[in-house]
Amino acid sequence: MLAPLATAALFSACGGGGNGAVDDTDTATTAGVDRADALVASATSPYCLRVPAATTPPGQRQVRDFGALPDDNQDDTDEIQRALDTLRAGQTLVFSPGRYLISRSLHVRNPGITITGAGATIHATNPDDQALRIEADNTTVSSLTFTAVTDVRRSAAWHSRIVVAADIGGGSYRTIYNTVIRNNRIANAGAPGTSTANSASAGGILLMRANGFLVANNTVVRTLADGIHVTAGSKNGRILNNVVRETGDDMIGVVSYTSSSRPISPATVLSSWNTRVENYLVRNVLIAGNQLGGQYWGRGIAVVGGQSITISNNTLDNVPHAAGVYLSREAGYQTFGVENVLIANNLIRNVQTMSPPYDFRNTFATSSRTGHGAV
Numbered sequence: 001m002l003a004p005l006a007t008a009a010l011f012s013a014c015g016g017g018g019n020g021a022v023d024d025t026d027t028a029t030t031a032g033v034d035r036a037d038a039l040v041a042s043a044t045s046p047y048c049l050r051v052p053a054a055t056t057p058p059g060q061r062q063v064r065d066f067g068a069l070p071d072d073n074q075d076d077t078d079e080i081q082r083a084l085d086t087l088r089a090g091q092t093l094v095f096s097p098g099r100y101l102i103s104r105s106l107h108v109r110n111p112g113i114t115i116t117g118a119g120a121t122i123h124a125t126n127p128d129d130q131a132l133r134i135e136a137d138n139t140t141v142s143s144l145t146f147t148a149v150t151d152v153r154r155s156a157a158w159h160s161r162i163v164v165a166a167d168i169g170g171g172s173y174r175t176i177y178n179t180v181i182r183n184n185r186i187a188n189a190g191a192p193g194t195s196t197a198n199s200a201s202a203g204g205i206l207l208m209r210a211n212g213f214l215v216a217n218n219t220v221v222r223t224l225a226d227g228i229h230v231t232a233g234s235k236n237g238r239i240l241n242n243v244v245r246e247t248g249d250d251m252i253g254v255v256s257y258t259s260s261s262r263p264i265s266p267a268t269v270l271s272s273w274n275t276r277v278e279n280y281l282v283r284n285v286l287i288a289g290n291q292l293g294g295q296y297w298g299r300g301i302a303v304v305g306g307q308s309i310t311i312s313n314n315t316l317d318n319v320p321h322a323a324g325v326y327l328s329r330e331a332g333y334q335t336f337g338v339e340n341v342l343i344a345n346n347l348i349r350n351v352q353t354m355s356p357p358y359d360f361r362n363t364f365a366t367s368s369r370t371g372h373g374a375v
Helices: 007-012 035-044 077-086 266-271 273-280
Strands: 060-062 092-094 098-102 106-108 114-116 120-124 132-134 140-142 145-148 162-164 166-169 172-174 176-182 205-208 210-216 219-221 228-231 235-240 243-245 252-255 283-288 291-293 301-304 306-312 315-319 325-328 338-344 347-351
Touching: 077 098, 077 106, 162 176, 205 210, 228 235, 252 283, 252 306, 266 273, 301 306, 301 338, 325 338
Parallel strands: 060 092, 092 114, 098 120, 106 132, 114 140, 120 145, 132 162, 140 176, 162 205, 176 210, 205 228, 210 235, 219 243, 228 252, 235 283, 243 291, 252 301, 283 306, 291 315, 301 325, 306 338, 315 347
Antiparallel strands: 166 172
């Protein structure tokens, strides 16, 4: 029998993406609540799996009004950034259909805005600086396509495409509340077998110290690192109904390092344990209804350090290199351990029995399978 967990904590796994502040309370005591039964009910509830219908807030502004024009083959970075810096809470920045070029990362610094554009593509031309960086609370990014020029796998936050991260220096990040990333497409821009057949130099969607987040109904294809990566103390979130294919590492990764820099001594970690838990341990995340398969490296869903994570109703088909679902503390990377993880009602098949449909620079062909099981 697993230990009881508070009803409030269970239901907060179905939260995220709201308009109010998120309760930081992660544990409590509720008599008579069995965690396994409660989490199964929570994970399979239609209220968890249903993604609310998208709405368009009042106060639309067109990005073309700031000088960013689609399909003109001109760099639109300055114009889009000026638009983002001009909008205020409750306003929506709309991209007309077409292709917009950016040569460096864009920053969302003002809280409460929505960025959207059905039929619009934001194409990053610089492999070394290509993110849409969400640095403010209550931000929604929806219905956009993101493509990129890439060369080699990179590792910094600005090498991913949609990033929730407010770097405050020294390897620390400010908490970002209530982020919604939905109905976007992160996709390859070129022909298979070429460098431009990749969509991001690192991850597709990266969340660092996000509190109360919804990542739903996105398609992420051919990133050079993880498709969706959650780290740096992110908590109280939902990753629902996404399609992730042919990535260069874990399709969905939850990773909790004990420090922003390594190596670090165990004595140092223990001396500031509560602070490190708050800053670095990923907690209370629901991963449900996702369709995953065909990456050329890494695991399907990985929880390398995490607490109160539910993995439910996902389909993983063709995980060529490693485990379908992987739970671990990795000493070499000095991560936290894994606690209170529920894996239920998933379809996992073709684990290390097939080759990937896409293999960037023969990564899979020149490596060995791990021999890990489906879970």
